[in-house]
Structures are given as C-alpha cells and as structure tokens.
Amino acid sequence: MIGFLQGKASTVYSGGIFRRAAVIFLLLASAVAGVMFLLFHVQWGAALAVTRANEEKAAEIARQRIVTELDSVLLDIRYLTQQQFLKRWFERGDSTSLIDLANEYRLFSMEKRVYDQIRLIDLSGREQVRVNWNAGNPEVTPRSRLQDKVDRYYVHETLKLSPNEVYISPFDLNLEEGAIEQPIKPMIRFGALAHDADGNRKGMVILNYLGKRLISRIKALTDQTSGHLWLLNQEGYWLIGPTPADEWTFMYPDTRGRSFANSHPTAWARIKGSDVSGQLMDGGNLFTYSKIVSLASNLPPAKPDSNPTFTTTEQNWFVVTQVSSDGLANRRLELLEYFVLAFFALAILLILVAALVARHAQRRKEAEQHWRDSEKRFRSLLESAPDSVVITDTEGKIVLVNAQSEMLFGYQRESLVGQPVEMLLPDRFREQHVGHRRGYLSGAKARPMGLGLELFGLRSDGGEFPVAISLSPVETDEGKLVISSIRDVTEMHEAAREINNLNNRLERDNNELLALNKEMEAFSYSVSHDLRAPLRAIDGFSQALLEDCADVLTENGKSHLERVRQAAQRMGYLIDDLLKLSRVTRSELQIGTVNLSLVAQGVVDGLLESGARPDVNVTIAPDLIARGDARLLGIALENLIGNAWKFTGDRPSARIEFGQRITNGKSAFFVRDNGVGFDMAYADQLFRAFQRLHDAREFPGTGIGLATVQRIIRKHGGDVWAESETGKGAAFYFTLQQEKAS
The missing domain is CATH 3.30.450.20 (PAS domain)
Structure with a gap:
C-alpha cells in the first residue's frame, strides 16, 4: 500500500514535496508511539484495578450468600427449639404430643427442602423423633427404627452448649455405616439444646443441612469471576476446588495431602491469618479472599425483651478467587496486541494524511465541482417540490x-x-x-x-x-x-367550514338529548309515584282483609290474599329496580382512581351487617386499582358479590373470590363462587332485564341486577361476561377502559 501511495505521489508532486511528507509522517509516528506507550500502561493499570474490584465483588457476594443461607438455618433451629409443639411434649410427655411434634417436623422439612434429617434427641442421646428427607418425600421414622446417638460427636458437642449457643459441625461428607455415602452428600450439622417452660434442659434439636444447595449457589457465581471461585475449610482443604478430584480430600486417607494449604502455602498463611477479607499476589497469581465469620450476628431476637442474638461455635470457611498468572499475562498480552494493532492502524492513517495533503489542490477542484452539482440537485429538488x-x-x-x-x-x-x-x-x-x-x-x-x-x-x-x-x-x-x-388551502378552509357545521349540528343534538333525559326523569318520577300508590293500596287492603275478616275467610281465600300481597310487593320491587336501572343509564360518569379491593370489602361488610350468612369464605385480592366512577362501580360489585352470596346459600363451605387476571391480553377483574352455577347454553340471557335462570322461590330477586352491572361496565367502555358449570359455581369477569365515558 505504501508503495502504491509513493508511486501515486510521484506522478503528482515533485520529490521535495514527497520527502517533506515523509518527515512529517516520521515526527507524527514518533509522537503517537510515545503517547500509546503511556496509554498502554495506564490502561493496563485500570484493567487490573477492574479485575481486582470484580474479584472482590464476587468473593463478597459468595460470602453474603453463605452467611444468609446459614443464618436462615440458625433461625430455623431457634424456631424448632422454641416451638409450642415441643413445649407441649415436654409438659405432657404423652404419645399424642410426640406424634404431633413429628408431623410438625415432617411439614417443616417439606417446606424448607434443605434438611436431610430433623431430629429430637433426649439428654441420654436417644432419638425421640427423626424425619428423613427421603429424596423430596419427607417421612417420620417409626419408633422401632430410632437409634441411640450417644457416641456421636455432635451429641457430645451440643450437650456442652449454653442456652443461647448453637453448635455448627465441620462441613464434610455424610457417612453411612462408617463409609462415605455415594453419591457424596455434603453435610453441615446444627445442634441446639431445647428447654422446658422452667428453663430445664430436656433434649436437643439436630439439623442435618444438605450442603449441596449452598455449593450450587456459590458455583453459580463462577461467571462473575475472571478465574476460579473456591470454598476452603479452616484447615485449607477445598470444599469447592479446581476439579472434583481436589474437593473433600480430607475425607479420604490417600488424598489428605492435596489441599490449597499445601499447593499455595504462602497465600494460605496470609489468608488464614487475616481477620475478614483481602487480596494478595503469590507466584504471579491474584488471590481474593473473604472469611466467613460472625454467624448469627445480625439475626433478630427471639422475643422483643430477650437477648439480641445467640452465639455459635467457631467454624470458619474461606471464599477464595484465583486469577492465575497465565490469565493475567494473557490479558496483558491481549491489551498489548490491541495497542500494537492500533499503532499500525494509526501509522497507515498518517501515511494517508500525508498523501491527502499532496492531493489538496485536486481535492479543492473536486469540491468546487461537487458544489456545482449540489446546486444543480437543489434546483432539481426545488422544482419537484409539491x-x-x-x-x-x-x-x-x-x-x-x-x-x-x-x-x-x-x-x-x-x-x-x-x-x-x-x-x-x-x-x-x-x-x-x-x-x-x-x-x-x-x-x-x-x-x-x-x-x-x-x-x-x-x-x-x-x-x-x-x-x-x-x-x-x-x-x-x-x-x-x-x-x-x-x-x-382553499379546500382545507371548505373542510373546516363543514366541520364547524357538523359541530353545530352535534350541539343541537346534544341539547335535544338533554331535554329528552329531563323528560325521562319526570316520567320516571311519575311512574314511581303513580304506580306505588295503587300498589300500596292493594297490599294494605289485602292485609286489612286478612286481619279484619280472618274469621269469615276460608284457607283458600287467605291463600289468595297472600298471593295478591306478594304480587303487589314484587311489583314494588320491580319498580324500584327499574328506577335504579334508569338512573344508572342516565348517570354522568365521575372518573377517578378507585381501589376496588376497598369497595368490595365495603360490600362484604354491608352484607354481613344486614344479616347475610356469616360463614362464607371471602377472598379479596389487595390493592386492585382502576379508573372509573366509584359510586357506579360500587353498585356493580354490590350486585355481583350479592349474587355470589345468594347462589352459594346451600353450600356447606361457601367460597367467594374477588381478584384480577389477564384475559386475551387485557386486565380483567372477576367475582368467582362455588355456588349452584348455571348452564352456559343460557349465558346470552344473563344480562337481559327480568331474565332469571333459577326458581324465584329458591333464589329470590327481580332479574335486574346483572342488567344493571352490564350497563355500568359498558358506560366505562368495558365488557362483562360469565363462565360457569352447573353445580360447580360461576365466575363473572369485567374489564374497564380508562377515561372512557358514555
């Protein structure tokens, strides 16, 4: 490429101009080389600082995960030593209390899913309760299979504890009949004494924590470090090591010499002697470490007036990350290669700059031609403008x-x-x-x-x-x-005039609609007043006949009069519901933010105060927020929840739920019950006024409620529908469109 540029320059310029360009290139290249050398050292220092910071962060996150996990176990053992089932057995000593305690341990194991065994051992070392994890299906060990553990080290160590102490065993592999269980099962045992109500020692709780969970959580952080992430015990053995063969070597007689302490003795001496965390260089390797100490130091007190915490026996582990000397050297080499390539790229650019200076005159001529072409294009665009x-x-x-x-x-x-x-x-x-x-x-x-x-x-x-x-x-x-x-814009003005005419017409139509609404209100009042008076007369005179002429009326006559009264009263209810439906239709929406959960709770409270069945199990999802008219939405929920209450009346365990879910990509609220339900073949009749799918004698009502719900939801721009199966309850769903007004 240089030869090509030199040949090109010799055809345009004299030899003196070319030599001047070469001198300029050499001066610029020397300056760029010096600057890039300084930049390389600065960049490498920054890269090393970032690596150190990342390793510190990875080690600290791993430490926090371990502390958090083990603190959770400490909380669990504190709970188990103080739970009421245990206190009850200490007090009564009967088999029923012991069975309840064993079942509680089994449920606790199933919920936590991190304990291989949960045991209650008495002061003589005899197991009283043992729950085995059993590969995810916790089981209570029969009393015939409970064992004497008096010779186990963790029993002896736990018996030495004070009331507020917890024993933590070394992190090792589980043994079965004196041999390492296969596949291997990493285990930490936690022990604490249990006391009766008078503070007397009665036994101990032993938790066998499955260490595989803790190891998996630490290994998940491998991607956050540039090298290796290890876990060491307090003797310097790998619990998480470079390879599986390097792990748990202290458990095997023929591999006890393989450890971090023996592989990196200088680094181990500094790590073991450190209080908390730090970094060091050893043999070109960058080690970052964090010591796991002070377990349970941040746990809350068991009771508000009790001691702030409890203590644990000393068991220290170390999180260690290693960035090898080869890894650091490779990074330095990669950075150096990048700067070398950048220098050569800049050198080529400098050569091009020198060549461009030589061609400046030609470029200027080309620029003038370009300007003329641009002017021509401008005139072409000008002529083609609409x-x-x-x-x-x-x-x-x-x-x-x-x-x-x-x-x-x-x-x-x-x-x-x-x-x-x-x-x-x-x-x-x-x-x-x-x-x-x-x-x-x-x-x-x-x-x-x-x-x-x-x-x-x-x-x-x-x-x-x-x-x-x-x-x-x-x-x-x-x-x-x-x-x-x-x-x-002649056509635009004509369109604006047409729009203005349409707006005037719309205003006239709105005024006519307002007048019609006022007439409807007057008509509704008239209907309410004129129809109620004769209905009250029919009901009143029928009651007077029953009371004043009871001795001359036959049973059949009394029955007829009762039916007349019931029909008059039902007609009154129908008039009331029709007027409510009419008011809902004419109401102007007052849009605002509505907490439907609070509205629904108010409906439930009102039903209970009015004497509704009190043993209905009602579930209301919290903080269901919507935009709409609070009064109208309250009427809608009153009808939906009231219907659910009514149609679960014959259920021994009635359930009603108000919640929210996503349906067809939209957020929908729902009221669901386990009542009598209905046949979906008649679902299209549900929201029609006066339509009923059940016998009015069994489930009283006028058939207006769901029609009212539908009109309220549609005024909000939403939709309402139902899903049901006969005998298996019903669910009513509705959606709302924000800021929508009818």
Missing part, C-alpha cells in the same frame, strides 16, 4: 421561484425575479407586510407565518385565495435568504 417555493433576500426582493409558483400565481418566473414579494399579496396587506418582514429578519427562525390569522395570496388575474405559509431563514455566501413555502 408546494410553491419563493426565495427572497433581506430587501424582500424575489431571488428564485419554482414551477409550482408559476402555476399558483399565474406569473412567468422571469417576471417575478427581482420584484418585491408584496406583489403576491392583496393590496390591503402590502403596507403592513413590509413591517412584518423586517421584524422577522431581526430574529429569523423557521416558523409558520401569521399564526392565528387568515392569509391570502393574489394571482396575476387579480383573484385572491387563502394560503398557508412557512418561513425558513438560510445563510449563504451572498447573505441571508428567506425560503417561503406557500400552499393553497
């Missing part, structure tokens, strides 16, 4: 127009160029336009002209037409120019 474009100078003289200007104003462009732009305006606007034009030039910027005013253009034949004008200033070598884009 609107009229008129360009004027600071004196208001027309400099350039396009073909659309000729068509719009009816002039030839030769007769426009050099003329004042005011010739395109009606006479009544010309004088004031001169002042407006000068004011625009004092603070010129792109904007529409004459905001809020009606603008008109003038054709060569004297005809006027409405226009919309946009102004844009532009700086050129000849000075400032103003580009005016002019559009004939």
